Amino acid sequence: MLLKNQAASFSVRVRTGRGYNMTNRLPKTGKLSVLDIPLSLSALEKCLLNEYQRGFPLCEQPYAEIARQLEVSEAEVLATLASLQQRGLISRVGPVFAPRRAGSSTLAALAVPEQDLEAVAAIVNGFAEVNHNYQREHAWNLWFVVTAPDDARIREVLGEVEVATGLAVLDLPLERSFYIDLGFPLWC
Amino acid sequence: MQQQDISMEQQDNRPIDEVDRRIILATQAGLPLAEQPYDVLARQLDLAVEELMERLRAMQQSGVIRRIAAVPNHYALGYRANGMSVWNVPDEIVGELGARVGALEFVSHCYQRPRHLPLWPYNLFAMVHGKTQDAVEQGVEQIALLLGEYCRGHEVLYSKRILKKTGLRITG
Numbered sequence: 001m002l003l004k005n006q007a008a009s010f011s012v013r014v015r016t017g018r019g020y021n022m023t024n025r026l027p028k029t030g031k032l033s034v035l036d037i038p039l040s041l042s043a044l045e046k047c048l049l050n051e052y053q054r055g056f057p058l059c060e061q062p063y064a065e066i067a068r069q070l071e072v073s074e075a076e077v078l079a080t081l082a083s084l085q086q087r088g089l090i091s092r093v094g095p096v097f098a099p100r101r102a103g104s105s106t107l108a109a110l111a112v113p114e115q116d117l118e119a120v121a122a123i124v125n126g127f128a129e130v131n132h133n134y135q136r137e138h139a140w141n142l143w144f145v146v147t148a149p150d151d152a153r154i155r156e157v158l159g160e161v162e163v164a165t166g167l168a169v170l171d172l173p174l175e176r177s178f179y180i181d182l183g184f185p186l187w188c
Numbered sequence: 189m190q191q192q193d194i195s196m197e198q199q200d201n202r203p204i205d206e207v208d209r210r211i212i213l214a215t216q217a218g219l220p221l222a223e224q225p226y227d228v229l230a231r232q233l234d235l236a237v238e239e240l241m242e243r244l245r246a247m248q249q250s251g252v253i254r255r256i257a258a259v260p261n262h263y264a265l266g267y268r269a270n271g272m273s274v275w276n277v278p279d280e281i282v283g284e285l286g287a288r289v290g291a292l293e294f295v296s297h298c299y300q301r302p303r304h305l306p307l308w309p310y311n312l313f314a315m316v317h318g319k320t321q322d323a324v325e326q327g328v329e330q331i332a333l334l335l336g337e338y339c340r341g342h343e344v345l346y347s348k349r350i351l352k353k354t355g356l357r358i359t360g
Contacts, residue, residue, distance in 0.1 A: 049265070054255035058244055060237070061224055074223065081258060082221050088264045092218030095244065095253040107301065107313075125352045133352035136272065136345040140308075143272070143345070144352070170308055176283065176300040178290030 044072060044080050049089065056093065104154050105147040106173040109140040110165065117141070123164045129157045140170060204252055207235070211243055212252075262317065263350065270296075270317050271324040273331060274310035276303075276341040282312055288334055289314050294327040309341060321346065 041049070047070060057065040063081075067074040084090045112120045117135065124130055124144050133144040148154050158169045204212070214233055219225040226244075230237040247253040262270075277285050282300050289312065290298030297315040316327040328344050 048258055049260050052258040053260065054257055056256040056258060058226075058241055058248075058256060060226065062219075062226075063221075063223060078221050078223070084258070085221070088261055091259045091261045093221065093258045094215050094218040095212075095247075095256050096259060097212060097216065098251055098254050121351045130352060131354045133350075134347045135349040135351055137348055138343065138345045140345070141348075142351075170304055172301040172304075172308070172313075174299050175302060176286065178283075178286035178298040178300070 042080075044070065044076065045084060045089075048077070048080060048084065103147055103149050104151045105145060106154055106158075106171055108144055108146055108158060108161070108172065109170040110142040110144075110161075110167050111140050111170075112142050112165075112167060114141075116165075120165050120167070124161060127157055127161070129153065204247065207233075208243055208247060208252070211235075211240065211247075215244075266319050267317050269319060269321045269324045269346070270315060271321075271328060271344040271346050273314045273316055273328050273342060273344045275312040275314070275331070275335060275339055276309045277312050277335060277338050278340075279311065281338060285335060285338060286312055289331055292327070292330065292334075294318060294323075295331075310343070316344075 048066075052066070056062060059065055061074070063077045064074040067077045070077070081090065081093060085092070110120065110124070120142060121133065121135070124133055124142065127146070129146050129148045130144050131147050133142065135141060136143050146154050146157050148157065158171055161167075162169050210233055211229075214229055220228045222228050224237075226241055227237050230240040233240065244253065244256075248256070275289075286298055286300055289295060292314075294316055295314045296317050297313070299313045300311055301313055303309055303311050314331060316324050316331070318324040318327060324344070324346070328342075332339055332342065
């Protein structure tokens with residue numbers, strides 16, 4: 001029960017004693033965790049956010065396993081994760097799938113006249129196959145990721161986007177990936 | 189280039205089957221926050237929990253699953269600035285350069301993508317994250333130094349608005 005009274009304060013290292021020494025679990029890119037964002041997070045919250053970007057246990061009772069690693073109760077782990085999720089600080093607990101492995105995907109861009117942006121964004125977002133869509137500051141100002149079971153459906157969606165918007169799509173499928181996805185250190 | 193991608197996949201990866209696909213569909217929005225989440229899922233999928241866990245393990249090994257995680261929402265946590273930096277580097281050496289850029293701590297994604305001349309000259313993409321635009325600019329500066337004379341041009345596309353963001357969805 002090392003965590004109870006360790007409410008987060010700015011620039012305080014999340015360092016705790018035995019059992020909560022998570023440094024051996026840090027991703028290779030990780031450093032000691034320092035909180036410097038204007039959020040009030042408990043030590044347990046920070047630890048769950050930072051240290052479980054990989055290596056979430058694949059065993060019968062994963063939350064009990066995390067609880068054992070952190071020397072807290074399973075109920076605390078579950079309640080804290082639920083609370084982080086409710087507040088939108090974690091998007092989910094689960095597998096992160098590699099793009100293009102469990103299906104097909106591409107990054108696509110449109111150069112949308114400023115006054116049409118809302119309408120075009122709505123059209124693009126309307127496709128279930130579009131899972132990310134960002135407005136960016138560039139002549140190519142709308143960037144979205146299309147994911148589908150196969151390439152044929154990708155081409156179909158891009159074709160439909162072109163027809164519906166009257167704009168040419170820049171199609172930039174991934175050719176090679178150069179990083180090992182370990183998550184990245186949140187506090188360092 | 190799409191064809192080329194597919195053939196690369198077939199060489200490198202054990203293909204996923206229909207059961208794997210069902211598991212992906214059932215887990216892509218997250219595991220249940222219950223004491224035995226894999227059990228809950230296995231029952232939903234009408235699988236033995238051992239088989240479900242074995243298949244998850246196999247997908248991790250083959251790279252279909254990169255990691256199992258409590259996935260932070262970086263934006264909500266204060267990482268509001270992200271710059272998609274795009275670079276024009278010689279094709280002959282893009283692999284070597286990409287590996288070095290991808291190893292930088294502040295680079296969350298690094299990919300080679302096709303050029304579309306004359307509209308789009310860039311073949312290397314590196315997503316740079318930071319809490320401020322300054323932090324992102326410093327990261328981009330560091331990439332420029334690393335690439336040195338191999339950089340024939342680059343731009344940074346800052347995100348202005350997230351219009352849609354969901355986990356990876358494959359439609360069933």
